[in-house]
Amino acid sequence: MRTLAPDCIKLGFGMMRLPKREDGTIDVGTTAQMVDEFLAAGGRYVDTAFVYEGSEDAVRQALVERHPRDSYYLATKLNAGEWAAKDEAAAKAEFEQSLERTGAGYFDFYLLHALSSDSVGLYDKYGIWEYVRDLKARGLVRHMGFSFHDGPELLDRLLTEHPEVEFVQLQLNYADWEDPVVQSRANYEVAVAHDVPVVVMEPVKGGTLAVLPPTVAKIFRSADATASPAQWAIRFVASLPNVMMVLSGMSTPEQMADNLSFMRDFKPLSKEEAATVDEVRRAFDAIDRIACTSCHYCTGGCPVHMHIPDIFRTVNEYKLFGNLERSRKDYVRRAGDTLASECIQCGQCEQACPQHLPIVSLLKEAAATLE
Numbered sequence: 001m002r003t004l005a006p007d008c009i010k011l012g013f014g015m016m017r018l019p020k021r022e023d024g025t026i027d028v029g030t031t032a033q034m035v036d037e038f039l040a041a042g043g044r045y046v047d048t049a050f051v052y053e054g055s056e057d058a059v060r061q062a063l064v065e066r067h068p069r070d071s072y073y074l075a076t077k078l079n080a081g082e083w084a085a086k087d088e089a090a091a092k093a094e095f096e097q098s099l100e101r102t103g104a105g106y107f108d109f110y111l112l113h114a115l116s117s118d119s120v121g122l123y124d125k126y127g128i129w130e131y132v133r134d135l136k137a138r139g140l141v142r143h144m145g146f147s148f149h150d151g152p153e154l155l156d157r158l159l160t161e162h163p164e165v166e167f168v169q170l171q172l173n174y175a176d177w178e179d180p181v182v183q184s185r186a187n188y189e190v191a192v193a194h195d196v197p198v199v200v201m202e203p204v205k206g207g208t209l210a211v212l213p214p215t216v217a218k219i220f221r222s223a224d225a226t227a228s229p230a231q232w233a234i235r236f237v238a239s240l241p242n243v244m245m246v247l248s249g250m251s252t253p254e255q256m257a258d259n260l261s262f263m264r265d266f267k268p269l270s271k272e273e274a275a276t277v278d279e280v281r282r283a284f285d286a287i288d289r290i291a292c293t294s295c296h297y298c299t300g301g302c303p304v305h306m307h308i309p310d311i312f313r314t315v316n317e318y319k320l321f322g323n324l325e326r327s328r329k330d331y332v333r334r335a336g337d338t339l340a341s342e343c344i345q346c347g348q349c350e351q352a353c354p355q356h357l358p359i360v361s362l363l364k365e366a367a368a369t370l371e
Helices: 028-040 055-064 088-102 120-125 128-137 152-161 184-193 214-223 229-238 253-263 271-285 308-321 324-335 348-352 359-370
Strands: 011-014 045-047 073-078 107-115 141-148 167-171 198-201 243-248
Touching: 011 028, 011 253, 028 055, 028 253, 045 243, 055 073, 055 088, 073 088, 088 107, 088 128, 107 120, 107 128, 120 128, 128 141, 141 152, 152 184, 167 184, 214 229, 214 271, 229 243, 229 253, 229 271, 243 253, 308 324, 308 359, 324 359, 348 359
Parallel strands: 011 045, 011 243, 045 073, 073 107, 107 141, 141 167, 167 198, 198 243
Antiparallel strands: none
């Protein structure tokens, strides 16, 4: 396997779901503590994005201002989607804003963000491929890649048309491995065919694979009573030969400690362990769920400020655990001032969703179940 980060552990610190204070702002002190622990354990790859609210600034405070620049790799992303940039100038301005927010001086890994059939035309129209190539020629970007939310045909076309791409970030996890929408396995195989290293996002599927229903969790416990569900999920993707880095969006020091406990001295899954994951996948697939990863791309432009991922999280908890009374209480608390029934069906959320979910109709179902 080719790797662009050979001198560190295979775990990357995803700065998307950082610890929060009661007022909803990022807890930079706790984040700094987690950064220190991560670097001390041999981690170096830190991932953020222009559209992760408050994240790049937190990276500056918790990482850049406290550690030597050559002690870590920093990745961030330019999003040219309609919900993130109004025009070409705004899209290209994201790079300078990211530099200012992070204070990093340059980016080791720079990605075109969330490419899909709905957005790739804008990256072409705005000349973003050429723009990032120029940034690399000027030494402001060390490695160029893109994150991807679509099918293998488009991925193959993009990697064929853009041989300058040095890595690709894919949504890989055992639950999505054979999913007909996400197509994790098929996308991974395209990257392998092009000999392009893979950075994994959503290995625990937005936390969904960290807390499993009892019947599913029992399978993992029978195989290893000491391993957490997140450990199984991360080891599954880290065991794939063409994966150079696995991002984990860690929100607490406890999650950091758990991930480091098995990734500091990583061992690929054995044949028996891989068979256990296959059994869990089959059991998990038998349960109907909303395939939301809590990325919050849908919420930024919502005109009624609906907490869509929190609503879907509650629906999934009801589907998994069957406690309607508790789910309705959680729903009222998580939805806040805007219930699912107050959706005005503008469709903005569906345009932004990298999972291509029919959000409007799913909100109707949520209202019918939980209100």
